[in-house]
Amino acid sequence: MKVSDATSEGGVLRRHFPDGVFSQNCPSRVVLEHVTSKWGGLVLLVLAEGRPIRWSELRRRAEGVSEKMLAQTLRTLIEDGLVVRHARPVVPPYVEYSLTPRGQELAEFFVPLMSWIADNAAEIVEGRP
Amino acid sequence: MKVSDATSEGGVLRRHFPDGVFSQNCPSRVVLEHVTSKWGGLVLLVLAEGRPIRWSELRRRAEGVSEKMLAQTLRTLIEDGLVVRHARPVVPPYVEYSLTPRGQELAEFFVPLMSWIADNAAEIVEGRP
Numbered sequence: 244m245k246v247s248d249a250t251s252e253g254g255v256l257r258r259h260f261p262d263g264v265f266s267q268n269c270p271s272r273v274v275l276e277h278v279t280s281k282w283g284g285l286v287l288l289v290l291a292e293g294r295p296i297r298w299s300e301l302r303r304r305a306e307g308v309s310e311k312m313l314a315q316t317l318r319t320l321i322e323d324g325l326v327v328r329h330a331r332p333v334v335p336p337y338v339e340y341s342l343t344p345r346g347q348e349l350a351e352f353f354v355p356l357m358s359w360i361a362d363n364a365a366e367i368v369e370g371r372p
Numbered sequence: 373m374k375v376s377d378a379t380s381e382g383g384v385l386r387r388h389f390p391d392g393v394f395s396q397n398c399p400s401r402v403v404l405e406h407v408t409s410k411w412g413g414l415v416l417l418v419l420a421e422g423r424p425i426r427w428s429e430l431r432r433r434a435e436g437v438s439e440k441m442l443a444q445t446l447r448t449l450i451e452d453g454l455v456v457r458h459a460r461p462v463v464p465p466y467v468e469y470s471l472t473p474r475g476q477e478l479a480e481f482f483v484p485l486m487s488w489i490a491d492n493a494a495e496i497v498e499g500r501p
Binding site for chain 2: 254255263264266269273274278279291304345352361367372
């Protein structure tokens with residue numbers, strides 16, 4: 244079987260998970276769930292463009308997200324230090340959100356994953372029984 | 373603002389999503405949800421080591437997954453053409469699962485993401501308010 248470095252014998256993840264178990268109480272599990280939650284992932288991808296984005300634009304582009312879920316998702320990502328909220332004290336005031344440097348770092352792994360998914364999704368969905 | 377290629381002006385994802393909207397009915401949304409579902413992601417990461425893995429080992433390593441959720445997760449990933457089931461007709465018979473070439477390709481993006489998460493998770497969780 245041809246395997247790449249990323250997925251070779253034992254896998255690079257054995258460095259982090261020596262027994263290969265993704266333990267329930269591991270911080271990685273918590274963060275993985277925040278980042279790959281239904282809305283968490285999409286919000287990160289929208290913000291990955293690099294400029295601050297307003298609530299209303301986030302709401303429109305993460306299509307289908309409710310006000311409540313967007314608020315909750317942003318709160319989680321802010322608490323994780325991946326997203327920052329900017330209050331713009333102009334008239335009328337508004338708020339924007341952007342990635343922190345750590346969020347930007349994460350996006351550099353997440354954007355290529357989503358790009359691969361976008362390239363392959365049509366075939367995957369059409370191929371389903 | 374320093375931005376990488378992956379997240380530069382407009383973002384590489386604009387190639388796939390020209391209006392920047394992650395549309396609800398897009399196949400990418402479906403596949404993203406399968407791949408990043410709570411158990412889907414962990415099963416892919418376990419299988420990313422490259423060798424066929426038995427049900428009982430998957431169950432143990434994706435800690436906390438129920439029989440029912442593991443069955444459902446594997447069924448979805450098999451239907452997506454990312455995972456393949458091997459029935460071993462020995463005595464006693466058993467089944468194993470491995471990534472398809474397409475699943476392997478996906479893992480090459482997903483493993484580095486998880487590796488970043490594992491490197492940063494402790495700090496992220498400790499930094500939460």
